[in-house]
Amino acid sequence: MTEAQILDLLRQVRHPARGDRDVVELGMVHKIDGSTVTLAFPKRRDPLAEYLIGATRAALIRGGIRDPKVETIVIEEAAPKKKGPEFDTDNLRYVRHIVGVASGKGGVGKSTVAVNLACALARLGYKVGLADADVYGPSVPLMTGTEGEQPMAEEIDGKELIVPLEKYGAKWMSIGYFAERGQALIWRGPMASNALKQMILQVKWGELDFLLVDMPPGTGDIHISLLQEVPMEGAVLVTTPQEVALADVEKGAAMFRNKNIDRPIFGLVENMAWFTPAEHPDEKYYIFGRDGGARMAESLGIELLGRIPLVQSIRESGDCGEPAALGTRPDAQAFLDLAGRLAEKLG
Ligand SMILES: Nc1ncnc2c1ncn2[C@@H]1O[C@H](COP(=O)(O)OP(=O)(O)OP(=O)(O)O)[C@@H](O)[C@H]1O
Numbered sequence: 417m418t419e420a421q422i423l424d425l426l427r428q429v430r431h432p433a434r435g436d437r438d439v440v441e442l443g444m445v446h447k448i449d450g451s452t453v454t455l456a457f458p459k460r461r462d463p464l465a466e467y468l469i470g471a472t473r474a475a476l477i478r479g480g481i482r483d484p485k486v487e488t489i490v491i492e493e494a495a496p497k498k499k500g501p502e503f504d505t506d507n508l509r510y511v512r513h514i515v516g517v518a519s520g521k522g523g524v525g526k527s528t529v530a531v532n533l534a535c536a537l538a539r540l541g542y543k544v545g546l547a548d549a550d551v552y553g554p555s556v557p558l559m560t561g562t563e564g565e566q567p568m569a570e571e572i573d574g575k576e577l578i579v580p581l582e583k584y585g586a587k588w589m590s591i592g593y594f595a596e597r598g599q600a601l602i603w604r605g606p607m608a609s610n611a612l613k614q615m616i617l618q619v620k621w622g623e624l625d626f627l628l629v630d631m632p633p634g635t636g637d638i639h640i641s642l643l644q645e646v647p648m649e650g651a652v653l654v655t656t657p658q659e660v661a662l663a664d665v666e667k668g669a670a671m672f673r674n675k676n677i678d679r680p681i682f683g684l685v686e687n688m689a690w691f692t693p694a695e696h697p698d699e700k701y702y703i704f705g706r707d708g709g710a711r712m713a714e715s716l717g718i719e720l721l722g723r724i725p726l727v728q729s730i731r732e733s734g735d736c737g738e739p740a741a742l743g744t745r746p747d748a749q750a751f752l753d754l755a756g757r758l759a760e761k762l763g
């Protein structure tokens with residue numbers, strides 16, 4: 417492929433915080449050497465650096481380059497400062513409680529619980545933010561009806577921060593805001609992990625009572641690295657009630673109880689605790705078994721913080737971007753109760 421062809425591919429890579437101009441136009445393409453592209457960044461820490469590296473790789477792969485490499489160089493404006501840690505936690509200074517919402521397994525309703533819990537806490541009068549730490553399958557934009565919106569970047573004290581979106585009385589941040597619609601982000605190992613740290617640490621959260629972190633599914637390296645660098649106070653675990661889910665919740669709990677991490681688990685949320693059909697709102701069907709959540713909580717030695725029913729309206733309200741917790745139905749009450757318990761527990 418010629419350099420001109422590669423440049424054409426790179427014109428598809430837009431910098432969301434620079435008026436959506438592409439990296440070629442912005443003069444960020446420093447060098448093209450075979451299938452290796454070097455991007456130049458004017459600052460030591462562009463908050464979207466990791467995102468741009470991923471997007472560049474994706475554009476090159478789409479253009480037919482099998483295994484492109486993307487390197488970066490930094491063009492310092494001023495004399496380099498003495499080297500500190502890669503990320504700092506300054507922006508979390510005014511955040512009282514940082515709580516991870518995790519599970520050992522995917523698809524149990526973590527994001528649904530996280531988004532609704534954030535809305536419920538906001539309804540109770542708390543200042544709340546939610547960081548979507550699922551860089552592979554971000555769902556916060558869809559669930560909050562903020563898809564297609566683009567957060568701005570702002571320079572504060574010489575550092576560039578991303579300004580979270582505000583809706584339903586809460587602040588939201590997700591890598592989903594920077595991905596083009598329908599395009600999967602192609603990450604490689606440490607890139608994914610850095611991108612998600614940026615979504616938490618390089619954000620202008622301001623003063624918050626609670627910052628919830630919707631963790632990606634599983635309990636891998638990315639989780640450990642996240643827990644090592646983000647000062648999370650503890651976690652809420654989400655599960656479904658079946659017996660077979662116990663092993664997964666145990667894995668989730670073990671991750672926080674690992675001796676290098678050692679953070680408390682504030683409690684368990686039993687999602688899909690029973691099924692209530694829309695046409696019979698007073699009926700409860702325990703299709704995954706009764707009291708599974710209570711038994712799991714007991715066996716893990718943690719509190720059962722809340723029980724959320726399986727109802728069609730929770731799924732629908734998630735899909736249309738108006739979280740159920742904002743409504744007046746019984747399922748909204750379940751999220752408000754959960755929020756109340758968590759707030760009480762953390763004082
Ligand atoms: N209590 C509930 N009632 C009805 N539908 C639900 C409920 N909880 C979750 N869902 C639906 O189940 C699906 C999976 O939920 P969600 O995306 O929250 O899971 P997750 O654990 O975050 O998944 P992932 O592991 O992929 O991040 C969604 O379509 C959601 O709307």
Ligand SMILES: [Mg+2]
Pocket residue numbers: 526527528550555630
């Ligand atoms: Mg999720």
